[in-house]
Amino acid sequence: MAALSSPLRVCRGILKELRSSKGPEYKQTLAYNFVLDQFRKNQVTNERHCRARREALHASHSYLCLLASTRHHLTLHKLFHGKGEREPEQVARLVGLQLPTQPGGKGWEK
Amino acid sequence: MQKDTLKFYTMHLTTLCNTALDNPTQRDKGQIIAAGLKFLETDTICYRVEEPPGLVELQKNEWDPVLDWIEKRYNVLIGSSSNIMGPQIPKETKDTFHQHLRSYNFWALTGLEFIITQLKSLVLSFGLVDRHLTVEQAVLLSRLEEEYQIQRWGNVEWAHDYDMYELRSRTAAGALFVHLSSESSTVKHKLLQD
DSSP states (O other), X not given: OOOOOOHHHHHHHXXXXXXXXXXXXXXXXXXXXHHHHHHHHTTOOSOTTOHHHHHXXXXXXXXXXXXXXXXXXXXXXXXXXXXXXXXXXXXXXXXXXXXXXXXXXXXXXX | OOOSSOOGGGOHHHHHHHHHHHOTTOOOHHHXXXXXXXXXXXXXXXXXXXXXXXXXXXXXXXXXXXXXXXXXXXXXXXXXXXXXXXXXXXXXXXXXXXXXXXXXXXXXXXHHHHHHHHXXXXXXXXHHHTTSSOHHHHHHHHTXXXXXXXXXXXXXXXXXXXXXXXXXXXXXXXXXXXXXXXXXXXXXXXXXXX
16 A cells, blocks of 8 residues: 655655745755755665665655645635635625715825 | 745644644643544544445445554554444553554654544554555545545535645645654765775
8 A cells, every 4th residue: 555656756746846836946945955955865775675765755755745735725725715805896896886986086095 | 835925724834843842732742642542442444334335345445454454563453343332442452552652752742643633543643654654545544435425426626625635734744743753864874895
């Protein structure tokens, strides 16, 4: 049951998440360098079943899951929950009314 | 990954750190362990339905292997049950788990308790923390009945997916928290031999 995706896929996934959250300058962020560094460090091993490598792969997989699921969760949240407050104009239009216009401003407007 | 507004409800790792630091319920390791073990009595994967047959089959195929794994790994007996009382957990099983949990530090236990509460299962939490399961697998197994219903009746994105992603992100944070709180990584440099 413990078939994890290849390290390359996980690494690419994490970097994609970083790019989508940090924007085009993601390559200069600390996170980017740290992630690549960690993956490089765990690449070189003589042992066939290196425990540290398996642990690191599971941790990176969990991290990727964290980033991706948080992003999806927030996307769905914005899409379906909590539109926030509407402008008074919009509220009026909902019931078919229109806010009156006052030439010269409403007094408190600049 | 906060942009214009801070959404604390998605900052799970931060929340976990704060919980570990503040210890708002003022408990010690022993109490957290006891609470976790108590959960075993109502563990999701030990509670089986008797119908519909499709779900019974699914629970058997998906949950039995995990039970087998944990029973073998820790040399304990847990079992499953389909009556209201639930499984009868032998004392030796609880003692074994108690011993094992004592080896975790306070921060790791805080994280573990969080995972158990999220997944509603101690067995699945152990599976995740022992790296036998991935986060996605653990979440799927925890939500087995929901997934079954979704297969039959269809998916409702704003409810089902929403819940699933939220559970995934919390569980992933918990798993990372436990591993990072327990990790000790050493790099052994082997000398090149000619």
